[in-house]
Structure formats: structure tokens, C-alpha cells
Amino acid sequence: MAKSNKRTSIADLAQELGLSVSTISRALNNAFDVSEATKAQVWALAEKLNYQPNSLAAALRRGRSNMLGVIVPHINGAFFPAVVHGIEEVASQAGFSVLICQSTEDVAREKKHVEALLKAQVDGILVSMSNTTQDFAHFERVRSQGTPLVFFDRMPDFPQACGVVANDYRGAYQVMEHLIAQGCRRIAHLAGPQTVNTTLDRFRAYQDALLAHGLPYDPSLVVPLANSGVEAGGAAMQQLLQLPSRPDAVFSAYDFPAGGAMQVLEERGFRVPEDIALAGFSNEPFTTMVKPRLTSVDQRGKQMGEAAVQLFLQLVKRSEVFTGQRIVLKPQLVVRESSLHKQKEPVLPR
């Protein structure tokens, strides 16, 4: 018995059983029009021969791969992993495999990933843009290929684009209202990249909230973050502390930099929140472990992922590529000690 080193295929099963390949195929796919007896036979032999269907061949023939491409900027922190988790949950339930790629905030990589996914014949692409993405030609190409494209969290603002985002503006606005309600008057902002809707909205909300409450907008209180890491926040905080008139609160566009800022404040002997209140964005798990615990905004990552897949499923069902549909999730402000003046001893105005 010459045991060839090739994988066993549908033809091998057919041969062995004296049936045609089509019958085997139907049996394996559990079609209506094949006898239970035959099915049983086929299943048994498949098991015995350790048959492994070749989904590439099936996809080629079918024209559908049942694969879903996902491009995220990165999987650091808790947010994107949560989204990915939500995506996998719903996608796998709908029979799709998920291909995850990281752009590492690099358009070039993002483009490459789009190409690769298209070449791999994915049935759809879910993407959260890198913050260096200014040119959208590669997305346009996806659309022109007829492949459904759904954005999440970070999306371009052209109207055909469809996707699911959190209401970052609202979340940030709530942070600001809270800080102002706590009595903060000189609120600084550690700003994320202004190239992408999310952090841009957080900044806009910062500005608008100041305006709405009759507080002056002082550009020197807005420090751009080099990245979303801890050190960037520390550096930004140092810069703020050198200002002739220091802020009494800092709203950071991300949690990790807020953590870095907290460290710097601690080192310099400032009290949080008495001297300077602090708030971040994302509700990372670590926010409950620092002292004081960090006020933040929950972005509903998992829900976002689930919604994105559902949107995709709608698109394929209707065989549409774009609908311009946009789902907006409501973020949740989570107030903790880093911004709560009331629970600490009152402090004299400085």
C-alpha cells in the first residue's frame, strides 16, 4: 500500500469508495440530495484517512473565501484587542475566519496589508486607519474591486465610507464638563494626532467645552503627544510644568500618557487631583491600579467589533460595497479619584 505523502483529497475518497467526486463533495457538505448511508460511508472514510478539505480550492471555485480581513493600527493596550475579540466572536459565528494585520501606524504597511488581503480573496475588510493615513486610494481600490469595506474607530470622513465609531467628541466633552464641574479652570490637553477622527474629536470637544463654559482657550496648554505611550505623556507633562502659569487639570487623549503624566507629577511633588486633576481616554485596566485611580472614558471596544462585523454582514447580504452607514456608539465616562476634588480635603486656591 503505497502511502503517498500527499494529503488525501476528495478524489482519493471517491476512488476508495467507488463513488464520484461530486457525490463525495455533496456528502461532505451535507447536501440534501445524498443518501444517509453514503454520507455515513464518506464521513467514516474521511475520518479514517484524516481527510482535510482544501478551503483554498473551494474558495477558488466558489468565488468566496469566507475570510474576513482586519487591519488594526496595533494591538497594544486593551482597546484594539477588545475590538478584535468582538470581531472574532461574531465573525466565527457567521462562519468566517478572521485575518488580523497590524499596520503599526504606518500607511505603507496598511497599503501592503490591503493588497495582501485582496490577493487572498477575503470577502471583506474591516479597518481602523493608521494615524499616518492621508491618502485613501488604497481603500478606494478595495471598493472598486467590489469588496465590502467597513471602518471602525478611525475612519475617513468621506460620505460613502461606512463603519462604526465611538462618539469620541461626546466622551471627551463629558470629561471636560466633569473637570470644569470639579472647579478646574486651566485645563490642559495632551493631544493625539490631529490626522484621525478620534483624537481630533477629542481635541475639538476640549476646545468647544472651554468655549461653552466661558473659559479661555490657551494654545500653550495643548501639547501634542509624540505617541500613545507612557513616556510621551511624561514628556508632555514636563513641558506643561514649565509654563509660567500651570494648569490645574490635564485631559489626555489616551490613558497611557496620562499615567506617564501622573508619574511625573508624583516625582515633582504635585498632588493629584488637588494640585492637578487628571483624566485619560480608553479605560485601560491599569487605570484602576494607579494611585489615584485614573478617570477615563470607556470606548466599548468589544461592542464596536461586533457591530463592525454585523455591518459587514449586512453589506454582503445586500451585495453592496458601501452604504455610507455609520454606527455611533456611546462612550462612557468613568470618574475616578484622579479628577475628584470633593472626596479629598479641600485645597486653597493657588
Added chain:
Amino acid sequence: MAKSNKRTSIADLAQELGLSVSTISRALNNAFDVSEATKAQVWALAEKLNYQPNSLAAALRRGRSNMLGVIVPHINGAFFPAVVHGIEEVASQAGFSVLICQSTEDVAREKKHVEALLKAQVDGILVSMSNTTQDFAHFERVRSQGTPLVFFDRMPDFPQACGVVANDYRGAYQVMEHLIAQGCRRIAHLAGPQTVNTTLDRFRAYQDALLAHGLPYDPSLVVPLANSGVEAGGAAMQQLLQLPSRPDAVFSAYDFPAGGAMQVLEERGFRVPEDIALAGFSNEPFTTMVKPRLTSVDQRGKQMGEAAVQLFLQLVKRSEVFTGQRIVLKPQLVVRESSLHKQKEPVLPR
């Protein structure tokens, strides 16, 4: 001009240019034996028609997909994302696309993912086992299909298995030696699942180090963690604090539970490290943000990912499936204030 809604294929290019499909194929693959002029023509038309190669078809024909499957237990925390990053770096450089799957610590999902990857004809599978994996039949199947299989971080201990791990034993032993050197005598352990080499080794090192230093092994000081999250650590710490004779140090098998323990200690008015010293494992970014900063062990995630792919590349080159080869990375103890008695004021023995 009937613009069909099908994607443009190699045949379309051939038709348009009056060339054969084989020439087109060769031109696109930049083969030696096709004239520069023809290549240029083909490239130009491909560009113009927005031609997107179908890598499924190519893979089917070639018998290689140039895809690499990766199964991780989860992508929470910083460790697995770092590994994935390392994997992607090296894999993409070698021309492989990477398919990431999460088992979410569930064997059933792990099995499903293995199946799916095999069906997708990946050229190899890199896997870090779920902590519920007791039966290895699904891995055996991978091998029997002739698909290279490389483990990382968490791997079964049968000798043919090949993979790359950190020396968790050594890392944990170093933690223990450090704690003992700091004067700790009743050291507790928050234990991870004893089903998997990594946390098992951390526990063994804990025991062995006690023994080696003439300290008694007290089972009541070993508390199993429900999971690797913050709350689990808090719960475990509560349990330890109810002991008639409290520990003077806690070595947690993960960082997040150590963070949870720190919170509980803080709430209960214990000082870290004076009353109870604390150490974790993984060197998560948050370890530098808590107060006191948390002593931990760096697992070299990125390096591990890189090494895993290199191992895989070796396997395919030699067309072997298993070599039993095992790369062991040296972890690094990172001492911080949570376990440093010397840098704080001396405390009377209790």
C-alpha cells in the same frame, strides 16, 4: 466596452495584449526568460486595469500558500502582542502572511483554529497552547499532515515538539532569590494554572528556591489564581491576609494579579514593600506606573516571536516537520521598589 464586474485576471491581460497566459504569468513573476519589453507592457496594463493577483489560485497550483498560522491564547496584556509583533516582522520579511487566531484559553477553539488553518493550507503553524489543553491529538494531526509546527512560550513536553520558550524557571528563581536576599522569609505565591509549562515552572522555582534556602514550604501560602486578571489577584491577596501568620512577600505568576494584590494591600493599610513585598511576572508597561513600581520579569516577547519564525523557516528549508529543537530565551529580572527593602526606611520586624 462591457465592463464586467469580475476582477481582471491574467487571461484578460493576455487577451488584451495578444499574448498567452503563460507569458503574462511569467512577466508578472518577473521571470528571467521574458523580454523586458514584454514585461513593461504587461506591468503597464496590469496597473491600468488594476489587476490584483489571486493568491488563492497561485497557492492551489503551487501547493504553498505562503501563509503562516499563529494561535495565541489571547492578546491581552503586553506579552502576546509583543510576540505577535516579532512574528510578523520576521514572517513578512520572509514573504509570509500571518494569520492570527486567539484560542481564548479554550481547547475547543484551539482545535477549531488548527482545523481552519490546515484547511486554509497554511505552510506552518505557530502556537502557544491554551491552558486548558491536555490532549494533543490536534497537534499530532498537524504533524501527520506534514505541516511544520512550532510552539512558543507554552508548549507540551513531548520530545519531538519544537519551539521557543523563556526560561520561566530561571526567571522565577531569580525573583525568589531576590526576595530572600531582601530579607523575606514567608513568601507567598499566586499560582497560575499548573497545566502549562510556564506557570508550572514558576511554581516549581518557587518551591525549589525555598528549599534551597532552607525556608519551609507552606502550602497555605500558595493560592491558585482564577485567571490572570487584576481581580483574581485581589481575591487571592484577601485570602492570604486571612492567614494567622501573614506572608512578608508575594510572588505572583502574572503582573496583573500582582497589581490587584497591591490595591488590596493599599486599601487594608499595608505598606509595600515594608510590610509585604511584591513581585510579578511579565514586565507589563503598567508596572512602572503603579506606586510602588512593581518588580517583575521580562519575557522577551518580541524576540520569542522572531525566534519562532526562524525556527519555522529552518523546518521548511530542511523540509522537516519536527526536530525536537527547543530554543530557550533568558528572561530578565527587573527589580523595582515593590520589593526593595533597602531603599525604604528600615522597618521593625513584626
Added chain:
DNA sequence: TTGAAAGCGCTAACAG
């Protein structure tokens, strides 16, 4: 330097 032809493994009409 190019073309013709075969076929990777599977599915899906269309017949029987």
C-alpha cells in the same frame, strides 16, 4: 523568448 496544455482540489450545473 513565447505558446499550448495540463492540472492543483473543489463545486455546481445538468443529466440521468
Added chain:
DNA sequence: CTGTTAGCGCTTTCAA
């Protein structure tokens, strides 16, 4: 209920 047939889009001998 089962078989025949014709590809999906690409690569790759083998000839010319």
C-alpha cells in the same frame, strides 16, 4: 440519489 463535465485563476512542464 448519483455521475459527467466544465471550469475557478494560476503555474509549469514541454515544445516550438
